[in-house]
Amino acid sequence: MLSERQRMILSAIVDDYIRSAEPVGSRSISKRSDVSFSPATIRNDMADLEELGLLEQPHTSAGRIPSIKGYRYYVDHLIHQGGVKEQDVKRLRGLVAEKMNHWEGAVSHAATIVSQLTNYTSIVLGPDSFHTSLKHFQLLPLTDTTAVAIVVANTGHVEHRTISLPDGVSMDDMRRIAGLLNDKLTGVPFYKVKTVLYTEVANELRSYVDHCEHILSLLEDTLKEDAEPKVFLSGATNILMQPEFKDVDKVKGILDVLEETPRLMRLFQSLSDGIQVRIGTENGVEAINQCSLVTATISADGQLLGTIGILGPTRMEYGKVIGMLDYLTGDLTRLYNRLYK
Amino acid sequence: MLSERQRMILSAIVDDYIRSAEPVGSRSISKRSDVSFSPATIRNDMADLEELGLLEQPHTSAGRIPSIKGYRYYVDHLIHQGGVKEQDVKRLRGLVAEKMNHWEGAVSHAATIVSQLTNYTSIVLGPDSFHTSLKHFQLLPLTDTTAVAIVVANTGHVEHRTISLPDGVSMDDMRRIAGLLNDKLTGVPFYKVKTVLYTEVANELRSYVDHCEHILSLLEDTLKEDAEPKVFLSGATNILMQPEFKDVDKVKGILDVLEETPRLMRLFQSLSDGIQVRIGTENGVEAINQCSLVTATISADGQLLGTIGILGPTRMEYGKVIGMLDYLTGDLTRLYNRLYK
DNA sequence: GATTAGCACTCATTGGTGTTGAGTGCTAAC
């Protein structure tokens, strides 16, 4: 258990380090107006905190920096909320009004604003295939040989895909195929769609039309795309402005993760509801061991609509970020309800 | 006019520098097996080439590096084509087979492969609003208050957009609106859509339904999105592997341009057909003065379908890149014809 | 007249050395 003074010192060190990115010495803490202990006293506590694994020393003659465990303690016990500024709130609120007719536009716009306000990277993920099911399927003939497939998910999310048809598929065939799919697939979660397609749908389809296999694989392709969550990124290069990432090689690994959707998604696995903070190695991804990720789920009526994450250095302004996400998810939920209810 | 030997020396310097990223000295050229002149002779020619502005010297006791003008001469007169390797061709050809049902998928996949094969960044732009016109418009009711608008362009490109309707718009209304838009807007280039919408469509619409203004602005929003070319990026972080971009600050500017679509598009302005090379300052964009952009238009039947660009350091393997793009555009055109004809 | 050997000169790079100063741990005094 930490003493009151030790908690105060830890808090001061984390705050200072977040601001300056430089190791914090005992003297600089002692000089703070709200501190009335000598550097020597503080040094003793710092040594204790280091023994507890909450602080680290880059080298003997340097100050202390927080360890992962130190940040964790800070986030869990010491953080002072309400870091969201008046003007930031205004900016965030504005977007709900501005983009009020377009859900995806609003979400991505929100992410852009947050990344600008924080100077970190924001990542938006749509819901994954476990949380969404097919609501409606439609085939729209385009030319003699092409059609547009339109897939609507239960979240209200819509996808389309142009497909080129094999010869000999009539308008009537298409209507029947669409009807069949709506019959069989409505309400089926996307991760099960493939299975159902090849069991229940396949047999019946065979009696309707030729080229059945080809059409099935086309449909599979089309629906597969919907099963993959959509990713939106903003401020990916902000990480380059952080002094601890002056080295190109360190940054390369991080940006690579951001560029490859599957690797990026692994970061968002097994999240629980609400706001969550993952610090450094807690993310379990080698390349971003030096980064923290704050995530928030967006949902309405128990339906998961997406996840928004803020990626920055472990030396992140946790209070500010958590405050913003807290505010933002509430606003987005309200917007969703206004749009789709 | 350059002498034969001078051309050879320039070519050798550019080739060497592209490979090594180090200033090239007279001695190293003289040692090449296809060269039979002494370093002193080569030095004389190098001095001449520098006077002509084709070479530069970082400092007195260093070798020479090509100037922008030098690269330009190299690209225009000295380049040796056919740099595309057998295995690369196989990789590129594979994609046409693999993604043969999905145009956008094939194009973006192609870009990914090219960026991997070259280690540069590849950028794909859809056609802009001057080169495309509206072919078909459809409104698909989704729930009581929402609908999906589907916009088909004359290129075969399809876009959708979910819109939430004002109260009191019936199915019949929607059918009429769609019919009206198809009447008035079919064949209209996207950049003119807004004008036509507010002149020809507006009046007639007013007699059909209430809430006319709101619907008009919804439609404008919907169609506007189509007017903006779609952008696809791949290998954006490859630039970090180039030795001349070891410095984070230099890279930041470049990645920023890539992240902001409008700035990125400015790079692609006023391109003529076919393959084009823009070296360093020729791009007219401060941030990428140290980069070259090779672009190729993709078209079928005189219809512009998109542009693919490769962005790398001025010290770029021009021969290889041009060869690949040459090959690729041909393949993509064939794929398009197979899909939509 | 074109080419080349020879030579003095330039200058970025590298490695070694001493200095500085921020910060520590420990001990003894308060």
Added chain:
DNA sequence: GTTAGCACTCAACACCAATGAGTGCTAATC
């Protein structure tokens, strides 16, 4: 329990000499 005092550590910086890659110029050679 707190603090002053002091010896100690070590990254960062500045300075300096040595190195060597590469040049330009001149005079000799083909």
